[in-house]
Amino acid sequence: MIDRHESICGTVYLVGAGPGAVDLLTVRALKLLEAAEIVFHDALVPREILTLSSRAELVSVGKRCGRHTTAQRFINKRLVDAACRHRVVVRLKGGDPLLFGRAQEEIAALEAAGIRYEVVPGVTAAFAAAASIGTSLSQRGGVRSVALATPRVGSDENASDWARGFAAADAGAIYMGIGEAPAIAAALLAKGKPPALPVAVVENASLPHERIVYTSLARLASITASDFSGPTLLLIGPQFTKRAAAQQSSDAASVVDAKTARRA
Numbered sequence: 001m002i003d004r005h006e007s008i009c010g011t012v013y014l015v016g017a018g019p020g021a022v023d024l025l026t027v028r029a030l031k032l033l034e035a036a037e038i039v040f041h042d043a044l045v046p047r048e049i050l051t052l053s054s055r056a057e058l059v060s061v062g063k064r065c066g067r068h069t070t071a072q073r074f075i076n077k078r079l080v081d082a083a084c085r086h087r088v089v090v091r092l093k094g095g096d097p098l099l100f101g102r103a104q105e106e107i108a109a110l111e112a113a114g115i116r117y118e119v120v121p122g123v124t125a126a127f128a129a130a131a132s133i134g135t136s137l138s139q140r141g142g143v144r145s146v147a148l149a150t151p152r153v154g155s156d157e158n159a160s161d162w163a164r165g166f167a168a169a170d171a172g173a174i175y176m177g178i179g180e181a182p183a184i185a186a187a188l189l190a191k192g193k194p195p196a197l198p199v200a201v202v203e204n205a206s207l208p209h210e211r212i213v214y215t216s217l218a219r220l221a222s223i224t225a226s227d228f229s230g231p232t233l234l235l236i237g238p239q240f241t242k243r244a245a246a247q248q249s250s251d252a253a254s255v256v257d258a259k260t261a262r263r264a
């Protein structure tokens with residue numbers, strides 16, 4: 001049976017905007033941005049990408065660093081309402097929409113209202129960061145499992161034992177963790193990860209102002225969120241040893257640009 005809404009409403013596309021570089025958008029994402037009548041976008045999506053939607057009304061529903069500018073329930077309702085007024089509604093999320101993006105709540109609201117939707121994957125930040133470093137997230141002979149984790153929990157959620165799953169993997173990426181670097185280091189050391197394990201802190205992956213700081217688990221505690229202004233990801237694993245060693249001639253964590261890091 002076709003729901004009443006499905007027959008008269010448009011489609012909501014949950015689209016991944018990638019890590020920030022315009023040319024890392026998928027072709028499908030680009031076509032949808034060009035066709036969109038209205039775009040609801042996150043705070044991290046750069047203006048350069050938004051301007052590709054020249055015909056669309058742009059609505060910022062950004063949530064950054066725990067500041068919930070627009071409550072999720074309100075976003076869900078706005079998507080449903082917009083689908084009843086427009087044929088092509090784009091919900092644009094940083095990276096991939098299905099990773100740490102609360103897409104499931106939006107999908108649930110759309111399904112409950114009988115609104116058609118499609119998900120368009122994007123390049124997640126961890127893949128862009130690994131590409132910038134020129135180091136594979138998995139590695140033959142040693143790194144066969146890779147965890148994607150976040151220590152961040154919402155105010156309405158139970159405490160999370162994210163470190164258990166992360167420590168069980170050979171390597172991984174931590175999203176939304178820069179503000180909790182000391183707690184992350186302590187949690188992973190307590191789970192048995194070695195103090196010398198390299199950590200690559202990648203800020204603004206794929207963007208011109210990208211920055212990479214190499215450190216170790218033992219020294220991660222000295223990193224503070226105020227050292228970074230853009231979105232920042234932690235890549236942790238033995239495969240970063242060579243890159244980190246090349247930049248750690250002194251005890252201080254080294255800051256290098258992406259080109260230097262690739263040559264290391």
Ligand SMILES: C[S@@+](CC[C@H](N)C(=O)[O-])C[C@H]1O[C@@H](n2cnc3c(N)ncnc32)[C@H](O)[C@@H]1O
Nearest residue numbers: 019094095096124125175176204205231232233
């Ligand atoms: C709410 S999560 C969204 C993740 C997104 N869905 C993805 O797949 O990349 C936002 C976090 O992703 C990471 N992030 C997003 N873009 C990034 C970038 N260009 N460079 C480094 N980290 C990034 C940061 O840890 C940031 O706090």
